[in-house]
Structures are given as C-alpha cells and as structure tokens.
Amino acid sequence: MTDAPQTPKTANSMWGGRFAAGPDAIMEAINASIGFDRRMSAQDIRGSRAHAAMLAAQGIITDSDADAIREGLLTVMSEIDSGQFRFSTALEDIHMNVEARLKELVGEPAGRLHTARSRNDQVATDFRLWVRDQCDAAIGGLQALIGALVAQAEARGDWVMPGFTHLQTAQPVTWGHHMMAYVEMFGRDLTRFRDARVRMNESPLGSAALAGTGFPIDRRATAQALGFDRPTANSLDAVSDRDFALEFLAAASICAMHLSRLAEELVIWSSAQFRFVAMSDRWSTGSSIMPQKRNPDAAELIRAKIGRILGATVALFTVMKGLPLAYSKDMQEDKEQVFDAADTLMLALAAMTGMIGDLTVNRDRLEAAASSGFSTATDLADWLVREAGLPFRDAHHATGALVAMAEGRGVDLPDLSLADMQSVNPAITDDVYDVLGVHNSVASRQSYGGTAPDQVRAQVARWKGMMKAWA
Ligand code: ARG
Numbered sequence: 001m002t003d004a005p006q007t008p009k010t011a012n013s014m015w016g017g018r019f020a021a022g023p024d025a026i027m028e029a030i031n032a033s034i035g036f037d038r039r040m041s042a043q044d045i046r047g048s049r050a051h052a053a054m055l056a057a058q059g060i061i062t063d064s065d066a067d068a069i070r071e072g073l074l075t076v077m078s079e080i081d082s083g084q085f086r087f088s089t090a091l092e093d094i095h096m097n098v099e100a101r102l103k104e105l106v107g108e109p110a111g112r113l114h115t116a117r118s119r120n121d122q123v124a125t126d127f128r129l130w131v132r133d134q135c136d137a138a139i140g141g142l143q144a145l146i147g148a149l150v151a152q153a154e155a156r157g158d159w160v161m162p163g164f165t166h167l168q169t170a171q172p173v174t175w176g177h178h179m180m181a182y183v184e185m186f187g188r189d190l191t192r193f194r195d196a197r198v199r200m201n202e203s204p205l206g207s208a209a210l211a212g213t214g215f216p217i218d219r220r221a222t223a224q225a226l227g228f229d230r231p232t233a234n235s236l237d238a239v240s241d242r243d244f245a246l247e248f249l250a251a252a253s254i255c256a257m258h259l260s261r262l263a264e265e266l267v268i269w270s271s272a273q274f275r276f277v278a279m280s281d282r283w284s285t286g287s288s289i290m291p292q293k294r295n296p297d298a299a300e301l302i303r304a305k306i307g308r309i310l311g312a313t314v315a316l317f318t319v320m321k322g323l324p325l326a327y328s329k330d331m332q333e334d335k336e337q338v339f340d341a342a343d344t345l346m347l348a349l350a351a352m353t354g355m356i357g358d359l360t361v362n363r364d365r366l367e368a369a370a371s372s373g374f375s376t377a378t379d380l381a382d383w384l385v386r387e388a389g390l391p392f393r394d395a396h397h398a399t400g401a402l403v404a405m406a407e408g409r410g411v412d413l414p415d416l417s418l419a420d421m422q423s424v425n426p427a428i429t430d431d432v433y434d435v436l437g438v439h440n441s442v443a444s445r446q447s448y449g450g451t452a453p454d455q456v457r458a459q460v461a462r463w464k465g466m467m468k469a470w471a
Contacts, residue, residue: 014096022090033332034087037094039339041080043129044094045073047122047205050225052113054218060116065109072106073098093332094126095119116215117208120239120327124204127335129226131248134342135197138252141349142190143470146183148356150467153179154460158453160438161276161366162375169373172438175366176456183463185258192251200244203228207235210326240326242316242334249313249338252345256306259348263303266355270296275365280358283351298355302348309344312337370438374403374413379435379444388427398425 011019023031049070056066076098079085091097096119103110157176162169203223206213212235219231232238269276279296287293319333377399384395401424406413414436421428434440446452449459 012090012092012096013100014091028089031092031329032089033093033335034089034091034097036336036339037123037126037332038080038087038097040094040126040130040335041098042077043126043133044098044122045077045080046129047125047222047226048098048113049073050222051117051205053225054221055112055115055215057221058216058218060215060217061109061112065112068106068109069102069113072102072110075105076101093119093123095122116206116213116217118210118239120209121204121207121235123332124207124239125226127242127338128200128202128204128228128244131245131338131342132197132200132227134248134338135193135200135251137342137346138193138255138349139190139197141346141353142186142193142255143467145349145353145356146186146190146463147467148353149179149183149186150460150463152176152356152359152361153183153456154464156361156363157456157460158442159361159363159366160370160442162370162373163451169369169375171378171451172370172375172441173451174442174453174456175361176453176460177451180456180459180463182258182262183459186255187463187466189251189255189258192254193248196244196247196251198229199247201227201229202232202238203230204232204238206231207238210236210239236326240323240328240331242320242331245334245338246313246316246320249309249316249341252341253306253310253313256309256345256348259352260303260306262352263299266299266359267296267303270294270299274369275362276369277362278360279355280360283355283358298351302352305344305348309341312341367438372412374406376413376436376438376441377403379441380413380432383432383435384425384428387429387431388425390425390427 010016010022012022016022022028052061052066052069052073055061056063061069076085079101085097085101087097088100091100099110099113102113153176156179157174159175160172161175161178163171163173163178203219203226205222205226206217206219223229223231266277266279268274270279279294279299283296283298284294285297287295315337316334319330323330380402381392381395381399384390384398385392388395390398402413402416402421405420405424406416409415414433418428418430421432435444442451443453446455449455
C-alpha cells in the first residue's frame with residue numbers, strides 16, 4: 001500500500017483554533033460518527049433548543065440570539081426531515097453538523113449555542129433521549145405481542161396438547177396455558193424496559209465536558225423541557241456512563257431470548273412430523289427446488305436474531321469495561337450497537353406478533369399427540385395415591401409397571417383392561433379410566449397457575465385487565 005495522499009484540508013472550524021492542518025483522510029474516516037449518529041438528529045436539535053431557551057432565560061445569551069437559534073434549528077430540522085441536509089464527514093458528528101449549518105443560516109448567534117455545554121453532555125443527552133424512545137417502542141411492541149398471545153389463549157384456552165419436558169411428552173397441558181406462559185415472559189420483558197426507562201430518565205445536559213460549568217445555568221429547566229424527571233447529580237458520571245444503554249441491551253437480549261424460544265417452538269410445531277400449527281402464507285416461504293416446502297423462515301430468523309442483539313450487548317460491555325472517567329472516544333462505539341439491536345428487536349417483535357395472530361392451530365393433531373406417549377401416567381399415579389392410599393413412590397412404581405405393559409403391547413394406558421390394571425395393583429377400580437383421559441387430566445390441574453382451563457381463563461382475564469389499562 002502506498003502512502004495515503006495528504007489531504008489538503010484546513011483545520012476544523014469547530015475546534016481548530018490550535019490546529020494548523022486538517023486530519024488525515026483515514027483519521028477522518030475512523031473518527032467520524034456522522035454516518036450513524038445522524039439518527040439522533042431530532043434528539044440533538046431538541047436538546048439544543050432546550051439549551052438555548054434556558055441560556056436566554058438565565059440571561060446568559062440574549063433573547064434575540066435565542067430566537068435566531070430557535071428559528072435556525074427549526075430550519076435545520078426541516079432540511080434533515082426533507083432529505084436536503086448535506087451531512088459532512090469532515091464535521092465528524094451530528095452535533096457539529098447541526099451547529100455548522102446553524103452558523104450558515106443564522107450567523108453569529110449560532111456560535112453562542114455551545115456556551116456552558118460540551119459535546120460530551122450533548123451526546124449523553126441525545127443518546128438517552130434516543131434510547132428512552134426505544135424503550136417506549138419496545139414496550140409498545142411487547143404490548144402488541146402480548147395482545148396476540150392472549151387472543152390465542154382466549155380463543156383456544158381449553159384445547160389439549162402435550163406438555164413436554166426434555167422435548168419428551170410429559171403431561172397434557174392446554175394451548176391457552178402454553179400461550180400464557182409466553183405472556184408471562186414477555187410481560188416481564190415489558191417491565192424490564194419500563195424499569196430501565198425510569199432509571200435512565202435523568203438529564204446529563206449541563207454537565208458540560210466533565211466538571212459542570214461556571215455559567216449560571218438552570219439544569220432543572222432543561223431537564224423538564226426534555227421530559228426528564230430531574231438532572232443527573234454528578235457531572236463525571238453523567239458524561240461517562242452508558243449503563244442506560246447497557247440496560248436497554250440487556251432487556252433486549254432477554255426479550256430476544258424469549259422470542260427465540262417461541263420461534264423454535266413454531267419451527268418444531270409447523271414441521272410435517274408435528275403439524276400442530278400452520279403458518280399462514282404471509283409468514284412462510286417456498287423452496288426454489290422442492291415444491292412441497294413451506295418454510296418457517298420468519299420464525300427461523302427470529303430464532304437467530306438473539307445472536308445480533310446479544311452480540312451488541314457484549315460489544316458495548318467490552319467497550320465500557322476499563323474506561324477511566326470521564327469521557328473517552330471509545331464511547332462513540334456505543335451507538336451502532338444499540339441502533340442495530342433496537343431495529344432488530346422491533347422487527348422481530350413485529351414479525352412474531354404477525355405470526356401469532358395468523359397462526360392456524362390443528363386441534364385434532366394437538367389432542368392426538370396429547371393422548372399418546374403415556375401422558376396421563378402421572379394422573380394414574382396420583383389416582384393410586386388418592387383413591388388407593390398408596391405412598392407416591394409406590395404409586396409411581398406401579399404406574400411404571402403398567403406403562404411398561406402398555407408399551408410392550410403397543411397400546412396406550414386407557415387401552416389396558418381393568419384385569420390388566422388389577423394384575424399390577426388389585427385396588428384399582430373402573431374409576432381409574434376417568435383420569436386417563438386428557439381432558440380430565442388438564443381439568444384436574446386446578447392449582448393456582450396450573451393448566452386447567454379455569455385457571456387459564458382467570459389468567460387471561462387478569463391480562464385483559466392490564467391490557468385495558470395500556471390502551
Ligand atoms: N461523536 C461523539 C460521540 O459519539 C460525540 C462526543 C465527542 N466528544 C469529544 N470529546 N470528542 O461520542
């Protein structure tokens with residue numbers, strides 16, 4: 001590789017006072033964040049407007065300067081919105097791009113905007129505003145998904161399906177119960193985003209570079225203007241931590257893990273071997289070679305997205321660990337990770353919501369699968385405890401012998417005759433057949449949070465009450 005040609009640049013107009021020459025082209029490339037932080041344009045301009053208004057209210061700049069700044073920032077925003085704005089890599093980031101354009105538009109007053117402020121508190125403020133919006137978006141996305149799952153549970157609350165442990169048939173459960181299990185998981189995810197939002201909702205603005213400022217600023221005013229609960233209490237902390245972004249990523253990772261599990265179930269359930277569900281045309285793809293194929297691509301991709309989101313989480317943890325206080329440029333590496341994770345999560349949530357809403361559920365297949373695999377063996381053992389007074393261990397043993405007998409004959413437990421049953425334990429009576437049916441099995445599981453349709457209905461009602469409060 002030959003030497004990169006010297007770029008005949010002049011020093012940066014924002015901070016170039018002590019610089020004679022501009023940066024090397026590669027320096028500019030590694031240093032600039034405008035390629036991605038332009039996504040925070042609205043937050044940046046909102047923060048600047050709040051700052052300028054506060055400076056004027058405090059008598060730090062004149063009202064006429066503040067008016068010029070406000071008008072100019074509105075113009076900049078509309079230029080960005082309409083796609084007319086020319087972003088410049090030489091101006092590094094969104095903060096300097098906006099300020100430079102403001103200067104072109106309004107002249108001298110633009111130079112007063114950065115009084116009592118630094119890009120360090122500016123970026124911390126912008127990014128908090130951005131991540132806060134993403135918490136709200138994630139909460140909205142989760143509410144929609146929870147709504148779709150609750151609707152599934154309500155429509156098919158008492159449909160019987162096999163419950164699995166080790167992906168081996170364990171006990172019959174209800175479709176509604178299975179759907180509501182995910183409602184609980186996504187409900188916790190929702191509260192994680194809510195909790196993170198509460199903690200991050202403090203304004204770094206006015207922390208300046210790291211030490212605060214000698215100007216008589218009013219940090220409460222800017223905090224309030226930006227919808228923050230209060231200003232941050234330590235300027236060093238405010239400009240140099242990104243734990244709020246890490247909390248967002250952690251919540252997103254856990255949520256993505258839940259999405260991945262549900263996606264995996266949809267992949268399994270929609271296979272020819274299971275046929276528990278069918279994905280609608282809107283959520284499946286065909287194969288270019290195998291005409292019979294109907295592939296659950298969206299579910300597979302959702303299953304995989306956790307990789308990116310968790311990757312972003314690990315990346316930002318790795319960036320932040322070992323950074324001395326206060327700001328270091330390392331922290332510019334926070335944004336792309338969070339942007340990508342947020343986009344990925346929202347897409348996965350929306351796709352899952354669509355798939356769940358459209359799902360065709362095969363009641364007969366569910367029930368046939370629930371009725372095979374000796375799924376009511378535990379019910380038989382419980383019957384022996386209840387009706388014949390056996391200790392559970394002995395009941396377990398006797399039931400095991402009956403399962404072995406049925407398996408040897410290639411039949412299910414209800415197919416064994418009473419004489420067969422009594423050959424293992426003479427206390428068994430005809431009543432035992434009641435508990436061997438899957439419907440009776442699920443209906444009996446009335447313990448709080450159990451799979452009985454009554455329990456599921458109660459949980460559906462509880463969640464519908466919460467959903468009403470969200471609307
Ligand atoms: N683009 C920078 C970032 O994202 C803004 C803060 C720059 N601060 C500084 N002292 N160079 O972190």
